[in-house]
Amino acid sequence: MIDIQLLSTPLSISACETFVESPEAGGAVVFIGTVRNKTANKAVVRLEFEAYTPMAIREMEKIAQTALDKFAVSKISIHHHVGILNIGELPVVIAVSAPHRGAAFDACEFCIDSLKQTVPIWKKEIFEDGEVWVAAHP
Amino acid sequence: MIDIQLLSTPLSISACETFVESPEAGGAVVFIGTVRNKTANKAVVRLEFEAYTPMAIREMEKIAQTALDKFAVSKISIHHHVGILNIGELPVVIAVSAPHRGAAFDACEFCIDSLKQTVPIWKKEIFEDGEVWVAAHP
């Protein structure tokens, strides 16, 4: 079972955790992305996330489905934020439950690694003296 | 920074998550153990956890300290329950934050794997027709 959401409201960690609860699960692994206060020692003021919404949702669904096929996991919840975020706020939360914990760790890491590679979401870092689209240039 | 607790009250996932929050962390990984409804296809009614308290706390502190030394992580919170637990309730919650997510995944998995190997806590599974100390016999 899969729960994918692209939200402009603050993410709820417990919403993801609650979705993956299951009597057959022995555990859940949760990844909580947070906005760091600096990149390469430069102070970050805030971040702005934008998404190509229908494709972003579709790509996140594909990732979750691939994880379900590849690992022995029960449920997956992926919530991603769009819009402005300040230091310490949450761009992404991923929760995965499984009968055995090893699969939950592997699947959760697979989901966040894949999300960063394929999901059409873009992050702009705003500094005191400028801004940059992350990862745009080599 | 380390937060170790052995509690007879219900565990709070968000207490662990809040402890590991840090402006320098790019993410946190949380492991949530839950009581499964069966073991080897036998229905579990409830679990009872007991601990050798001072040593259990000491061993959990050692594990967290080893994880801090071994992985590039920022903060670690380990909360373990003692007493009776029903299906779906939480025996253990472990949260680890890190500047980079790979270290948080590795350290969190290291902590739960080590905890299950060395921390003097014992779990009794109660079935309809009997009970068993988990892992006591080969």
Place this chain on the structure above:
Amino acid sequence: MTLEILTFGIARDIVGSTILKLDITEGVTVADLKKEILSKYPRFESLTSLMIAVNTEYGNDATIVKAHDEIALIPPVSGG
């Protein structure tokens, strides 16, 4: 035919608009489209990558672009 290509992130900054209108001949491929865009906007050459999505799926070089397809320029993604 005229394609209305969606732009996001740095691609929108380079094009200067949320939609890039492009006159192309029927039956061009994603590779043709990319070539056309790169020649019109050489700044795309400086990016780490540039993908083209066709109907919300990543297109490959051989994918044929049709008149009513939803086309989008996908610069390097950075979610999470």
Place this chain on the structure above:
Amino acid sequence: MTLEILTFGIARDIVGSTILKLDITEGVTVADLKKEILSKYPRFESLTSLMIAVNTEYGNDATIVKAHDEIALIPPVSGG
């Protein structure tokens, strides 16, 4: 001297008490203690493992047990 050894989990069930009192001579090692306990309670042989903690640390075979040490029997752990 008389040791008062703490018992937990299945070790408490085998001993039948939360404290196992054992008369030993000063200067015995953890290995000696384990041998003594196994001979008194052969059911411990059936366990996956049996460790002895000395002052809340796992003792090894050579660890010397002194009169006021806090000693505990640690059957296979199963936390988490």
